[in-house]
Amino acid sequence: MAGVKVKLRKRGSFEHEIPNMSSETPLRMLVFGSSSRDQISLTHSVLGPDVFTADEVNISATKKSSGVVQERNITLVNTPNLQDNDLPESVLHKELRKAVCFSSPGPHAVVIVLDPFHLTSDTMNILKPVVHYFGDRVLKHTLIVLYHERDLTTLSIEDEVKKNKSFRELAEKCVQNYLFFNEEKNRTQGSQKQALFAKVEDMVSEHGIFSNPEFKDAEKRIQIEERFLRKSKEKEIREMFKVLENEHSGEALVSEFKKYEEKIQLECREKAELAVADKLGFTVRVVDYAVAVGKGAFVGALLGFAIGPEGMAVGAAIGAALGGVLGGAANAVWSYINNSFADAHKGTA
Structure with missing residues (x-):
């Protein structure tokens, strides 16, 4: 394999709390919601309709979805919807451990998706599990996304929502980090996705990515597991290089091997995240x-x-x-x- 070296991308460091948010920086968002429908709808709007199948109407297990949007790598990690499910504590712990690993080394934002037309006195309760499992520091990294599909002006919706006492309290806890997401405008202009990404970047510029001992521990374990998995694939990688060498040369060989290398890296990362999720624990808050x-x-x-x-x-x-x-x-x-x-x-x- 002489002459062809593809370096693994360096993982996020914990030494710098506020990373340089260039267009090449992947955005990771950990998503909660008032209903599975809201979470699925937002994910479709951001990543496309193929992320969830037509028969997936309830999010009962943590799901990681990634894609390239506007030339940027975007990852949404949807947590089980607590309003649509009555999950035993042990199952919820397991799914949230997966959420930590899937969004490690830490999400750029914790997103709470709400329907602005169904804000009730119980709306505030959606923060309880988030704070309980991730600590109160997560609040300044939390973005409320008020997702709607109706053909109404954003201004009229904002006026109504701001009159809602429960929403005002929720927004106050999340240091006024909220965004209205109009799906119709997103379909025709794509501006809503850009506004979402820009808002997350602003939050990161101010507060950095969200991290805590669980995320730091998870990332260390995942990297160790990745190296182990990578080691076990060395023979397979050498054999694939020989195959590619017979079919390509020069820059074409480098390009094809790099694609294969990235595929292997992604597979190892995903397997490592799942393996570590089974072992990770939560600190008592x-x-x-x-x-x-x-x-x-x-x-x-x-x-x-x-x-x-x-x-x-x-x-x-x-x-x-x-x-x-x-x-x-x-x-x-x-x-x-x-x-x-x-x-x-x-x-x-």
């Missing part, structure tokens, strides 16, 4: 909340311990509120309180 809200949460929990688990959860919530007021960590307080009361409810059910 109480640690993140405690750091954000101060010692008040732990003090409250200790005060409530004397009256049992429910009292402990309520005490922790009150303590978190006090700690948050003192520390100014409103988002962390909100997420901690929600989880504390939810845990208390489970404990008494």
